Amino acid sequence: MTHGISMAGYMFVNPGEEILVPSLFWGNYNLSFINAYDAKIKPYNLFKGEGLDVAAMGAELMSEGDKKILLLNFPNNPTGYSPDVREMKEIISAVEQAAKAGKKIVVICDDAYFGLVFEEGIEAQSPFAWLANLHENVLAVKVDGPTKEDYVWGFRVGFMTYGIKGGTEALYTALENKTAGAIRGSISNTSNLSQSLLLEAFDSPTYQEEKKEKFNILKSRYEAVKQAMKNPDYAEFFKAKPYNSGYFMCIELKDGLDADVVRRLLIEKYSIGTISLNNLLRIAFSAVAVKDILALFDGIYSACKELTV
Amino acid sequence: MTHGISMAGYMFVNPGEEILVPSLFWGNYNLSFINAYDAKIKPYNLFKGEGLDVAAMGAELMSEGDKKILLLNFPNNPTGYSPDVREMKEIISAVEQAAKAGKKIVVICDDAYFGLVFEEGIEAQSPFAWLANLHENVLAVKVDGPTKEDYVWGFRVGFMTYGIKGGTEALYTALENKTAGAIRGSISNTSNLSQSLLLEAFDSPTYQEEKKEKFNILKSRYEAVKQAMKNPDYAEFFKAKPYNSGYFMCIELKDGLDADVVRRLLIEKYSIGTISLNNLLRIAFSAVAVKDILALFDGIYSACKELTV
Structure with a gap:
C-alpha cells in the first residue's frame, strides 16, 4: 500500500503541487508525498455534522488551477468512515462537475481497508468503480493491497489500477510501462514469496470462507464498540466521530482535555x-478482542475523569 | 538492493547533483538516480589495460565542487571485476586525498555481489571496511542484500550501513531516523516473511556449509568460463574484459560487429x-551449468563468424 501511494506520487505529483487530502488523514501521506516528492498537502474538510462535507471537497476541486490531484480514502484512516450511497453519488458528481469545467483530475483511491464495511446502506464499492469511466478529464488510480483486505500483515504486496474514460491501449500501456519503470527503479520487485502465497490463497476453494471468518471477527469488534458507545456517561468527556467501517474509529475529546495528555x-x-490527533483519539478497535472493548472505553472515561478533576 | 540504492539517493542526492559511477554500470542506476531524484550520472573510466583506472576516478573526485557522491560496485555488474588488494589501497588512497583536500564525499558501496570472489589476491572485503573510519569528510554507505550473497532471489530484503570517522551517536541516530522515515514513506517495511526466514537461516548451524556449496557451484562456472576463454580462435571476434568475481563477465566484440545484432x-x-552494452556482451555465467558453458562461447563464436562472412 505505502509503496503504491509512493508510486502514485512518483507518477503524478510534481514538486510544489498540491494534493487534496481529507482533513483527517493517514500521517504517512506526509512522508510519502511531502518528504519524498516535495508536494504540498491541502486538506479538504472531511465531516459536516454526521456525514461528509462533500461541498468542501468540491470547492477545492473548483479552485484555481487546471490540474487537481484528489485523494479519497474509504474506509478512512483514522476515522473508519465510508460514504453512504447518496454521499458517494455526491462525491462522484462533484468530480464530474469539475471535470466538465475543464479541470484535469487525478483521483487517487487509497483502498487500504476496502471491503471492511459493517453497516447497511454504506457504499461497498471503491470510488474507483464510479470514476474509472466517468470523464476524459478524470484519471482514476486505485491503490490497494492485501495487508488488510486479506489479513496478511507483513506480506508487503500492493496493486495499482488505472481507469480513464476513452483510455486507449496505447495510453494504458504507457501508464503500465512508466509504473513498471518506477517500481523497477525503487524496489525492483515485490517479495516473490508473498506474491506466490497470495496467488495460491486466491485460488484456494476455502478462500472466501476464511476471509468471511476474519471479517466477522472484525465486525463483532465494531458492533462491540457501537454497543459500548451507547453509554450516556461518556458524553461528559467524549463523543464519536462518524464511523461505520474499516479498522478504526475516533473520539473527540471535550474542550479542556488535551488528547496527547x-x-x-x-x-x-x-x-x-x-x-492522538489534535483533539481526537484514534481507537484501533480492529486489534481489540470483543471482551476487552468495554474496558477500553471505560478506561478512557476514567482517564478523562482523572484529568478533569 | 534496489531499494537500498534508491534510499541512498533519497538521503544524499539533491536534484541536479552528479553521482560518479563506473563507466560500466548497472543500467538500473539510471532509473534509481536520474528518473527518481533528477540526479546526473557522471561516469568515471573503469578499466585501464587489465586493471582499474583508479587515476580517472581520483581525478573526478578532485574536480570542481565540494560535495562528491562516489559509487563503488565490487564485484562490478556488468563486468564481474573486483580490485586486487593493491588496487583497493589505491582507491582508498584516492578517496583519502580528496577528503584531505576538503571534499565532502559520500561513498555508496553497492555490495550486491559481495563475497563472490573467485581468485587469490583479490580484495575480499567491501571498500566499506576501509572507508568507514577513513576520514571525517568521508561518509561510507554500504548497501547490500541477501539476494545474491545468500542465494535468496525474490526475497527482497536489503541492508544499509553507515560509517564515518568520528561519527557520534547523535549523528548515527539522525541517519538511522531519516533512513527509517524514508523507508516508512516509500514501502512501509520489507516483507516480514522474507525477514523471518532469513533470520532463521542465519541462525541455522548448516548455514555456512550450505552457502559454501552454492558458492562452489558458482565458482565452478567461473572456472569453466576461464577454461573456455582459453580458445585462441575466439580472439578473431572477441576478447574478455577483466573479470575475477561476481555473476557476470563481459566480452568485447571486434570492430565491425554490432553487439546488439x-x-x-x-x-x-x-x-x-x-x-548488449555498446560493443560488449554481458554473459551471466552464474546462470549457466558447467556442461553448457563451452557451447555458450562456441555459439557466440559461430554467431560472430556468421555475421562477419
Whole structure:
C-alpha cells in the first residue's frame, strides 16, 4: 500500500503541487508525498455534522488551477468512515462537475481497508468503480493491497489500477510501462514469496470462507464498540466521530482535555494504546478482542475523569 | 538492493547533483538516480589495460565542487571485476586525498555481489571496511542484500550501513531516523516473511556449509568460463574484459560487429541470452551449468563468424 501511494506520487505529483487530502488523514501521506516528492498537502474538510462535507471537497476541486490531484480514502484512516450511497453519488458528481469545467483530475483511491464495511446502506464499492469511466478529464488510480483486505500483515504486496474514460491501449500501456519503470527503479520487485502465497490463497476453494471468518471477527469488534458507545456517561468527556467501517474509529475529546495528555495517561496507567490527533483519539478497535472493548472505553472515561478533576 | 540504492539517493542526492559511477554500470542506476531524484550520472573510466583506472576516478573526485557522491560496485555488474588488494589501497588512497583536500564525499558501496570472489589476491572485503573510519569528510554507505550473497532471489530484503570517522551517536541516530522515515514513506517495511526466514537461516548451524556449496557451484562456472576463454580462435571476434568475481563477465566484440545484432542472432538462432552494452556482451555465467558453458562461447563464436562472412 505505502509503496503504491509512493508510486502514485512518483507518477503524478510534481514538486510544489498540491494534493487534496481529507482533513483527517493517514500521517504517512506526509512522508510519502511531502518528504519524498516535495508536494504540498491541502486538506479538504472531511465531516459536516454526521456525514461528509462533500461541498468542501468540491470547492477545492473548483479552485484555481487546471490540474487537481484528489485523494479519497474509504474506509478512512483514522476515522473508519465510508460514504453512504447518496454521499458517494455526491462525491462522484462533484468530480464530474469539475471535470466538465475543464479541470484535469487525478483521483487517487487509497483502498487500504476496502471491503471492511459493517453497516447497511454504506457504499461497498471503491470510488474507483464510479470514476474509472466517468470523464476524459478524470484519471482514476486505485491503490490497494492485501495487508488488510486479506489479513496478511507483513506480506508487503500492493496493486495499482488505472481507469480513464476513452483510455486507449496505447495510453494504458504507457501508464503500465512508466509504473513498471518506477517500481523497477525503487524496489525492483515485490517479495516473490508473498506474491506466490497470495496467488495460491486466491485460488484456494476455502478462500472466501476464511476471509468471511476474519471479517466477522472484525465486525463483532465494531458492533462491540457501537454497543459500548451507547453509554450516556461518556458524553461528559467524549463523543464519536462518524464511523461505520474499516479498522478504526475516533473520539473527540471535550474542550479542556488535551488528547496527547490523555493518550499518555492511558498507556502509562491503563495499558491502553491509542493515537492522538489534535483533539481526537484514534481507537484501533480492529486489534481489540470483543471482551476487552468495554474496558477500553471505560478506561478512557476514567482517564478523562482523572484529568478533569 | 534496489531499494537500498534508491534510499541512498533519497538521503544524499539533491536534484541536479552528479553521482560518479563506473563507466560500466548497472543500467538500473539510471532509473534509481536520474528518473527518481533528477540526479546526473557522471561516469568515471573503469578499466585501464587489465586493471582499474583508479587515476580517472581520483581525478573526478578532485574536480570542481565540494560535495562528491562516489559509487563503488565490487564485484562490478556488468563486468564481474573486483580490485586486487593493491588496487583497493589505491582507491582508498584516492578517496583519502580528496577528503584531505576538503571534499565532502559520500561513498555508496553497492555490495550486491559481495563475497563472490573467485581468485587469490583479490580484495575480499567491501571498500566499506576501509572507508568507514577513513576520514571525517568521508561518509561510507554500504548497501547490500541477501539476494545474491545468500542465494535468496525474490526475497527482497536489503541492508544499509553507515560509517564515518568520528561519527557520534547523535549523528548515527539522525541517519538511522531519516533512513527509517524514508523507508516508512516509500514501502512501509520489507516483507516480514522474507525477514523471518532469513533470520532463521542465519541462525541455522548448516548455514555456512550450505552457502559454501552454492558458492562452489558458482565458482565452478567461473572456472569453466576461464577454461573456455582459453580458445585462441575466439580472439578473431572477441576478447574478455577483466573479470575475477561476481555473476557476470563481459566480452568485447571486434570492430565491425554490432553487439546488439549479435545478441539478437544469439537468442533467435542459438537460444543464448546475453545483454548488449555498446560493443560488449554481458554473459551471466552464474546462470549457466558447467556442461553448457563451452557451447555458450562456441555459439557466440559461430554467431560472430556468421555475421562477419
